[in-house]
Structures are given as C-alpha cells and as structure tokens.
Amino acid sequence: MKITSKLSDSENRAYLDRISRSARDLNSTVIDTLLFVEQMVSLSALLNSYDRNFNNSFPAIDENAQDPTYFIATYFDTKNITEALWVYRTVRSLTRYILLLDRFYEAGNDRYASLAKQVHESVNELLQFERNAQHLIYSIDYSLEQFSAFWNFEQIIRRRILENHTFSYTELRHFNLAKSSDASIVYSKVLDAKLPSFNENVALVLHYNQALLDIQDDWEDIEDDVQEDMPNIFVMAAVDSIPYNRIKKSRRDIIREAVLTATNSSRGPISRLVDELHASSKNTSIPENFAFLKSLSDRYADTLKRKILSSANS
Numbered sequence: 001m002k003i004t005s006k007l008s009d010s011e012n013r014a015y016l017d018r019i020s021r022s023a024r025d026l027n028s029t030v031i032d033t034l035l036f037v038e039q040m041v042s043l044s045a046l047l048n049s050y051d052r053n054f055n056n057s058f059p060a061i062d063e064n065a066q067d068p069t070y071f072i073a074t075y076f077d078t079k080n081i082t083e084a085l086w087v088y089r090t091v092r093s094l095t096r097y098i099l100l101l102d103r104f105y106e107a108g109n110d111r112y113a114s115l116a117k118q119v120h121e122s123v124n125e126l127l128q129f130e131r132n133a134q135h136l137i138y139s140i141d142y143s144l145e146q147f148s149a150f151w152n153f154e155q156i157i158r159r160r161i162l163e164n165h166t167f168s169y170t171e172l173r174h175f176n177l178a179k180s181s182d183a184s185i186v187y188s189k190v191l192d193a194k195l196p197s198f199n200e201n202v203a204l205v206l207h208y209n210q211a212l213l214d215i216q217d218d219w220e221d222i223e224d225d226v227q228e229d230m231p232n233i234f235v236m237a238a239v240d241s242i243p244y245n246r247i248k249k250s251r252r253d254i255i256r257e258a259v260l261t262a263t264n265s266s267r268g269p270i271s272r273l274v275d276e277l278h279a280s281s282k283n284t285s286i287p288e289n290f291a292f293l294k295s296l297s298d299r300y301a302d303t304l305k306r307k308i309l310s311s312a313n314s
Contacts, residue, residue, distance in 0.1 A: 015046075015049075015050045016081065018046055019043075019046055019047065019050065019081060019085070020081050022039070022042060022043045022046055023043065023071075023072075023075045023081060023084065025039060026039055026040075026043070026072060026075070026076075033295045033296075033298060033299050036292065036295065037296075037299055040067065040068055040069075040072070043068050043071070043072070044067055044068045047068055047071065047088060051089070051092065061096050061099050061100060061103075068088065069206070069209070069293070069296070070087050070088060070091040070187060070190070070191065071084045071085070071087060071088035072084075072292065073087075073191060073195065073202075073289075073290055073292075073293070074087040074088070074191065074194060074195060076289045076290070076292065077195045077196060077197050077198070077287075077289045077290070078194070078195065078196070083194055086126070086130070086194075087190055087191065087194055089126065090123065090126055090127070090190050091187045091190055093119055093122055093123045093126065094123060094140070094144075094182075094186055094187060094190070095182075095187070096116075096119045097116050097119045097120055097123065097144070098144075098147070098182050098186070100112045100113075100115050100116035100119060101113065101116045101148075101151070102151075104116065105151045105154070105155070106228070106230060120144075123140070124137055127140075132193070133193045133194065135193070136189065136190065136193050139189055139193075140186065140189060140190075143185050143186045143189055144186060146185050147181060147182050147185050147186055150178050150179060150181065150182075153175075153178055154179075154231055157175055157231040157236070158229060158230065158231055161229065161231060161235065161236065161239065161244050162229060162244065164239065164243045164244050164245055165239070166239055166240045167236045167237070167239065167240070169269045169272065169273075171236070172233050172236055172237060172269055172270075172273060173273055173276070175231065175233060175236065176211050176214060176215060176233055176273060177207070177211055179211075179214050180207060180210035180211040180213075180214045181207065182210070183203070183206045183207045183209070183210035184203040184204065184206060184207035187206070188202070188203035188206055188207075191203075197287040197289050197290070198287075199286070199287070201284050201285055201286045202286050202287070202290050202293070204280075204284050205281050205284050205286055205290070205293045205294065205297065206293065208277045208278075208280050208281040208284075208297060209281065209293060209296055209297055209300060211277050212274065212277050212278070212297065212300035212301055212304060213300060215233065215270065215273070215274060215304055216300065216303065216304055216307075218232045218233050218234055219234060219304070219307055222234055222235065222255060222256050222259055222260075223252050223255045223256060226247055226248060226250075226255050226259075227252065229248075233270060233273075234259050234260065234263060234270060235247065235259055237262075237263040237268060237269045237270055238258070238259040238260075238262035238263050239262075240262070241262040241263075242258060242262045246258075247259060247262075260311040270308060271305070271308050274301055274304045274305060274308070275301075277297075277301070278297055278298070278301035281293075281294055281297035282294060282297065
C-alpha cells in the first residue's frame, strides 16, 4: 500500500506550518494540565485532518486510533517536526494494524485480517528507507508477535465470562495490563529508535497511561461489550456479585446500572486498579522531556475516579 499525498506542495506546507505552530504552543512543563489537554485535542484534530489527505487512512478504525502522545514525546525530545510526524505516522499505522486484528479476532471476518496485512506492508514501506531505523522492520515484527498472545488470552477470558466464572483482583489487573501492553511492547520501540532521551521507564509510564485509557474505554463500552460477549473489566468485576448470564439477559438500558451496582465501584477493584496504575506512574522516574506523560496520568486517573464516584452516588 503505497503512501501518497493528495495535497499540493503549497497545501502541504500550509499544514506543516500549522502543525509546527501548534507544537510550539505546547508547554513541556505542563503547569496547566487542562490547557495542555485542550492543546492536545486541537493538535490531534489537526494531525487527523492532515493524515486524511494520505491514501492510507481507515475512517472507521481511526476513530479509536492513537492520540498525539507519541508525536508530542518526539517533538519535546528532538524539537524536530519531521521526526515527530514520522513517529506519529508510524505509531498510528501500527495502531491501525492492531485495531484491525482486534476486529478480526472479535468478528472472525477475514477482510479485517487482509486490511491489517496491507497496513503492515505500509509500515514496512515507511521503515525501509528511514535512516537508522531499518532494524525496526524485524524488531516490530517480533514485538507484534509478542503482543499477539493477548488475543488468545482474551478468548480464554471470554469463555470464562460465558461460563459464569468470577475473577480475582489479580486477574483483572493482568487482563488490563495485557490489553494495554501494545504501548510498551510495540509503540515504544519506535520511540526507542528515534529519541535520544528515551529509556524503559518512559515505556512503563506509556503502558500505565494506556491501561488507564483502556479502563475508560471499558467504562464507555459496557453495554456493547455485554451484547457482544467481549471481556470488559467492569463486567469482570461485577460477576463476583451477579452471574454473567443474568447481566446478559438484562435490557440494554439497565445493563450499566446492573454492572456498576454490582462492582461497588467507589471502593471496589476497579477503583483500586486506577489508584495502583496512577501511583505506579507517579513513582517511575523519567527524563524531564517526558514529564508531560505524568501530567496525563493525573488527568486520566482523576477523570476515571470522578466517573466511578458518580456511578457510586447515583
């Protein structure tokens, strides 16, 4: 899948100027986390708009594709927009690959596997001509193979849910960390190849942040995941109090209430997991150029705690 732009040279330069200004406006010290997040949202919209002008976009998949975190990490560490865009496009393509295979394992539709193969080929195109990054072709293949074990694990969890098994806190934690391990196993390899200040602690904080975001996704997807019999840690926590077959028989409009009531969420295992992930991020030492990642950890954890508390009090 050859990656070509639909933009003229002047349009391309205009986009790059806007992206450069947006990146320069970001404050790496993150004094105001809310402002920083708002700037991230604006930058994400700009990058998404730019990316749509290339023939490698997947609109249905890209709604859940990677945020600009990896772009920002690269820019803060290198001050190089070209490098940041390369990392953004590479990580986003890898995210598309994983999301397409997610769809394949969930639906069994070979079309998703075929599209994932095309995306993988486009990633290799990006890598083979990149100076000092050709090794990523085989490194990423190995990393993707490591992550692929998650889909087998997910099917095991799915069968256990359907059989009305209950789950310990350790099992919930392991599932969440396995689901979010694409951040540390796959995407971080791209940063490692490009960034002078990168170290394994940065990969850890990226993993914790992705784990928090995955909990938020599970929060938003409770009804859909029950209807499709897909693992969801809120549901996995709830089945300790209410059998899954009873949750499954509930009307869609009361599934969320049934699940959240059963989790005792303000003092339950999900709240404990959010606190643990947040503390792990705070206690991990990372270079100053990546300090914004800890501010994002604060933001993600606080958002989840407010949602969990509101459900407990409703």
